[in-house]
Amino acid sequence: MAYPVHLVVDGQEHDLTVDPRTTLLDALRDHLGVMSPKKGCDHGQCGACTVLVDGRRLNSCLALAVAHDGAEIVTAEGLAPEGELSAVQRAFVEQDAFQCGYCTPGQVCSATAMLQEAADGRPSVVTADLDAPLDLTDEEIRERLSGNLCRCGAYVNIVAAVRQAASGGEQER
Numbered sequence: 001m002a003y004p005v006h007l008v009v010d011g012q013e014h015d016l017t018v019d020p021r022t023t024l025l026d027a028l029r030d031h032l033g034v035m036s037p038k039k040g041c042d043h044g045q046c047g048a049c050t051v052l053v054d055g056r057r058l059n060s061c062l063a064l065a066v067a068h069d070g071a072e073i074v075t076a077e078g079l080a081p082e083g084e085l086s087a088v089q090r091a092f093v094e095q096d097a098f099q100c101g102y103c104t105p106g107q108v109c110s111a112t113a114m115l116q117e118a119a120d121g122r123p124s125v126v127t128a129d130l131d132a133p134l135d136l137t138d139e140e141i142r143e144r145l146s147g148n149l150c151r152c153g154a155y156v157n158i159v160a161a162v163r164q165a166a167s168g169g170e171q172e173r
């Protein structure tokens with residue numbers, strides 16, 4: 001049996017018909033040809049498939065497409081207008097925050113949502129003082145991006161990129 005699903009992906013409207021077991025990741029990649037969300041583990045463990053769903057970051061390999069009928073999805077391809085880079089993407093380039101790049105689309109989507117979560121004052125497990133203004137330390141960045149693994153081990157530069165984006169995009173000297 002197949003079900004109709006309507007998705008808005010990076011600003012484009014799509015109507016598709018999918019088996020109800022189809023994950024959001026497979027709907028994006030296999031049905032719509034949106035290839036930036038990557039299939040790393042397909043088990044919710046690596047974060048390579050992270051996209052923004054109605055503004056929240058989500059492992060798309062763990063989500064069923066039919067459960068997100070009508071949702072607005074943003075992938076790494078839609079974080080900035082065509083031909084431009086978002087502040088997070090620019091910081092990743094300037095800080096050389098990747099090697100093979102396989103994890104990078106998930107990292108930039110996750111970092112984008114994470115910066116908004118921090119701006120909204122949402123604490124993490126390493127936030128010491130829940131009453132104080134949130135200080136986005138390297139420890140906070142590492143904890144908040146701990147669901148996004150990088151097999152190349154580019155973590156030092158990823159943290160530097162997120163720190164740069166968090167501080168308004170100024171490149172550290």
Ligand code: FES
Pocket residue numbers: 038039040041042043044045046047048049050059060061062
């Ligand atoms: S592919 Fe989704 S978390 Fe690894």
Ligand code: FES
Pocket residue numbers: 097098099100101102103104149150151152153154
């Ligand atoms: S840059 Fe290769 S897995 Fe992260």
